[in-house]
Amino acid sequence: MKRVILIVLDSVGIGELPDADKYGDRGSNTLGHIAEKYPNLHIPNLVELGLGIIDLNNQLGKTESPQAAFGKAAEVSSGKDTTTGHWEIAGIILEKPFPTFTENGFPIEFIERFEKEIGTKTLGNISASGTAIIDDLGDEHLATGYPIVYTSADSVFQIAMHEGIIPIERQYEICKIAREMLVGEYEVGRVIARPFEGESGNFKRTSRRKDYAILPPDTVLDVLKAEGKGVYAIGKINDIFAEKGISRYKKTATNLEGIKDTIEAIKNPNESFIFTNLVDFDMLFGHRRDEVGYAKCLEEFDSFLPEILRNLTEDDLLIITADHGNDPTHHGNDHTREYIPILNIGKNLKKGVNIGIRNSFADIAATIAEYLEVDYKTQGESYLSLML
Structure with missing residues (x-):
């Protein structure tokens, strides 16, 4: 059975988008600034996959033989919030941003x-x-x-x-x-x-x-569920999509719990799509502007990567990405408008392929749909052919 395991490292952005100034986020770079402020950052497994060569200006560590197909994606939708980011990853591009009430609160x-x-x-x-x-x-x-x-x-x-x-x-x-x-x-x-x-x-x-x-339009999750592929949501995914397009879900209290639940799901094949959100990066450290805590959270995830990779089957595609930035060195305590990294790992897929700068987060949804052989219409473009 072909499967996709999609892990969203909530807020782990990789550098400002061209329109970041419109959001007050010029100069933001979550991963880059954490590496700069915390020079002892130890994430060898993410580095081996190719995280450090997505943007060579970031001091994340380099590898000559990346084990993943790597790249980054721009956000097309207006906004930098969790819902907008996850919906675009799942194939929905929002023309109009959700309203905010930052200045004076609600009327x-x-x-x-x-x-x-x-x-x-x-x-x-x-x-x-x-x-x-x-x-x-x-x-x-x-x-x-x-x-x-x-x-x-x-x-x-x-x-x-x-x-x-x-x-x-x-x-x-x-x-x-x-x-x-x-x-x-x-x-x-x-x-x-x-x-x-x-x-x-x-x-x-x-x-x-x-x-x-709010209830989302039809995403790739809906199509997968309708085709009997099965969608297992871990973390806050079920809430973000208002339970729509989800076959089974598991709430988690911490990143560690989410990581362990994901590993168990990989070990016990049931659904074709495992969709995990690891929120501690954002909730505990990004919003609180704690770069040391953020760095240690990255190290915790990295320490479990060998076990995650070891349990992948021949027909699994693992995608590690993010949904926005939350630069702990930036002003204020809100998300930052950034590119998201994309790491793609599959035993039957090419290693070391640079998938480039993708025009939309929705390219992930298009790739998932093509890999799992379902018909889903999205503005995103699949990059699967680059890895075959």
């Missing part, structure tokens, strides 16, 4: 309607870091029971609630109400439940986060 008239629907006032309604806002407003939340609403440069409506104050199922109900209300000019890409726990001065977010994305 008061919407917040008042939302409060009426959920039967309580809210706190916040500002653009903020998720960890900072619970530190700032957590005590008031404990005293009042009012949910904390916040957003970011991403198209998101996030709600932080203490699990000891608002039970988790009620938190999810509140988020579902927000998702139903956020339509038209307010149709953000995701509503996110951000439960937390702890006491004043020691609040921490729990693993029961839940994303409510």
Whole structure:
């Protein structure tokens, strides 16, 4: 059985896109700056695959005989958020970006309607870091029971609630109400439940986060599922695609859990497409501008690559990529508009092939469709022939 294993290293961009200045991201380079700021970065397996020769200006380490077909891709869709990036990887190019509410939060008239629907006032309604806002407003939340609403440069409506104050199922109900209300000019890409726990001065977010994305158009996932190929989503993939086009899914709390679940899925062939998101790069280190933590997270993934590669079958295609950047040396705490790296590994595919600079993330979807022999129409162009 032919299979594709697609691993998204969330936010591991590889250098600014030509239009990065429109997003305030001129000079951003997630991988390049991590290598520069953390010279002891040790990712020998990614280097052996060819990560360091995608952009020779990055100090990632070089190899004379890359074991993967390597390249990078530009984002065509407007935006630099998780939903937009993953949808384009899966074949959908968005002409119009999802709305953001960074400067002044959501309009008061919407917040008042939302409060009426959920039967309580809210706190916040500002653009903020998720960890900072619970530190700032957590005590008031404990005293009042009012949910904390916040957003970011991403198209998101996030709600932080203490699990000891608002039970988790009620938190999810509140988020579902927000998702139903956020339509038209307010149709953000995701509503996110951000439960937390702890006491004043020691609040921490729990693993029961839940994303409510808008329903995507048909992606390569839908076609694969309809053809009986089977799509196994690991991490937050199921949330990003609103459960559409997915046969089976597994939520994960950490990168380590996601990596181990992916290895188990590779060892036990069931579905033709395994789609994994490893979010710690972005959530724990990119947004918090922690280049040392980011570097160590890359090293952790790299340490498991030999086991991943060892368990691939003759007919497997492994693709390692990203969905946007989140340069921990950049200003602010938001995503950065960057190219994404693409590493393609298959025992029956050519090694050391430079697939070049792809015009769209959607080239990945086109390649997956061709490799798994399904008919999927996308603006992306397959690069499979370069590896045969």
